Amino acid sequence: MPTDPDSRWMPTWLALVRTHTLLWEQIEAQMRREHGLTMARYDVLAQLVTAGGRLGLTELASSIMLSPSGLSKLLDRMEASDLVHREADPRDARAAFAVITAHGRSLATAAREGHHDLVRRTFGEALDDRDLAELARILRRISAPDQRPERAEGRRASTAIRGRMPE
Helix, strand or coil, X not given: CCCXXXXXXXXXXXXXXXXXXXXHHHHHHHHHHHHCCCHHHHHHHHHHHHCCCEEEHHHHHHXXXXXXXXXXXXXXXXXXXXXXXXXXXXXXXXXXXXXXXXXXXHHHHHHXXXXXXXXXXXXXXXXXXXXXXXXXXXXXXXXXXXXXXXXXXXXXXXXXXXXXXXX
């Protein structure tokens, strides 16, 4: 009797999904508990800090894997919390920038150390250099443009696995 063709990859897929969910829930819980931030908000703040404090909205949406409308809604909530503000692009009336506020920068800086410590303990220390190189190679191959289905309805790729939207 032929074996199910899905049995070759299904156990590994389920292990990946379960591991991602377990790690993400730990990371999200720590970020909320220690800093009152969702990972979506922290991701925006971290991207802005890395970019020197300001990014175009299209580039920011792409870097955090949100649709433009998803980013707009997230930035609305972040503006209300004084984490970011938007600036019009003086060279293009259709474009704008997200700019981190002093409060947002302070919160991102405070959150970074604990966040990196948890990721280091739960992920980095579980893998040796060879494991990390092999996992990076495999993930690059899976996420190569010719391997990715189009993102459905602008949903964030990492949250699509968990079946919920950010924030």
